[in-house]
Amino acid sequence: MDKAKPTAKPTAVALEDATVAFRLADARVYTAVEKARLAVAHGEFVAIVGPTGCGKSTLLNVAAGLLKPAAGAVRIFDQPLTGLNRDAGYLFQADALFPWKTAIDNVAIGLEIKGTPRQKALEQAQAWLTSVGLGAFANRYPHMLSGGQRKRVGLAQVLIRDPKILLMDEPFGPLDAQTRQVMGNLLLELWTADRKAVLFVTHDLEEAIALADRVVIMSAGPGSRIIGDWRVELPRPRDIFEVRLDEQFHELHREIWGVLKEEVMKGYAQSTQAGGAD
Structure with missing residues (x-):
């Protein structure tokens, strides 16, 4: 008798060409994020990195059901998100x-x-x-x-x-470098015990690589897009203090930074102008 094939687990978070736009006080429309496509599997840890004002937090708010995209769709465990995401826990900065x-x-x-x-x-x-x-x-x-x-x-x-999903918006941002690393190890320890889907926003590329299964890069705004998606092959369990010394870590950092650097400079230029949604 043939064994039944295992049933595929549903995707925890799926953004399907999600576009987020805001109407400004002068009636103009500002497009913060354009046609974002992102899938986070059940039990997967995904970090989002990008320049200031690129809409990283905006994507989290869309996944949380706090913002409704102007176009595109959001699906949570393969079901359309029509209100607040009751499957998610949100940790703010x-x-x-x-x-x-x-x-x-x-x-x-x-x-x-x-x-x-x-x-x-x-x-x-x-x-x-x-x-x-x-x-x-x-x-x-x-x-x-x-x-x-x-x-x-x-x-x-x-x-x-x-919660089945953790949405984390620069949760360790205000902390000093050493405390951030301690908190990173604690987060990984808790996550390993109960593999929830995690969507983690950070400005710190090193932090993203050390924590995540995948690192997603967003372009500078307006009309920010997801322009890169790297899988982190560093073995688990990881120690935040030690993993940053690994040559594979540095190789991946150089590769991603080669793409991110240009967007950071664009974002810096954008920050001197009106607009921006982080």
């Missing part, structure tokens, strides 16, 4: 913590608003804080935590809801 709530309450609230009894929500929140290395900091308020610690709370806050 800025902290999204309630300053009047403790760390454990900030994490638990994601379950409480869904109807989980408070005691159960607190137990799960404590477990997540422990998993991000903050088990002893549960009763501290955000102002009592360092920038890196607040990012850990934010990560736990998103992951406790068990």
Whole structure:
């Protein structure tokens, strides 16, 4: 008897010729992103890199259902996205913590608003804080935590809801270089344990290569397009501190930077003019 072929898993995020445009105050239309085509497989980690103002965050907002494309389509697990993406968790660059709530309450609230009894929500929140290395900091308020610690709370806050997709917009951008690397390793550790689809926006090409399965490059705006898509063949598990010393890492960095550099210079020129959507 022949064995049944395994069923292909649906694509977690698919942008199909997505175009995003905004109407300016003077009634002109500004096209931020034009005909973006991108597919993120179930369990795949994809990083998006591009110059300032190229629309990287705009693409995340489209995938989150916060922006509706002017043309094209968005599909989530092969189904059309018609409103907010309920399968996604969104980690922003800025902290999204309630300053009047403790760390454990900030994490638990994601379950409480869904109807989980408070005691159960607190137990799960404590477990997540422990998993991000903050088990002893549960009763501290955000102002009592360092920038890196607040990012850990934010990560736990998103992951406790068990989203199928992680949308991450420069989540480690405000941190110092060493803390960013620590947070990168923590993210990879958590992601390896439960392979969610990840769409990760960053300005840092080294960070993108160190973390991702694929690195996608966007052109300078307006009318930004996806102009490159590189697969990162570096073996996993990875250590952010060590992988950057690998010759294969440097070869890939040189190859991608050869394309990205020109777009960065275009983006710099664009930043001195009106318009831009990052």
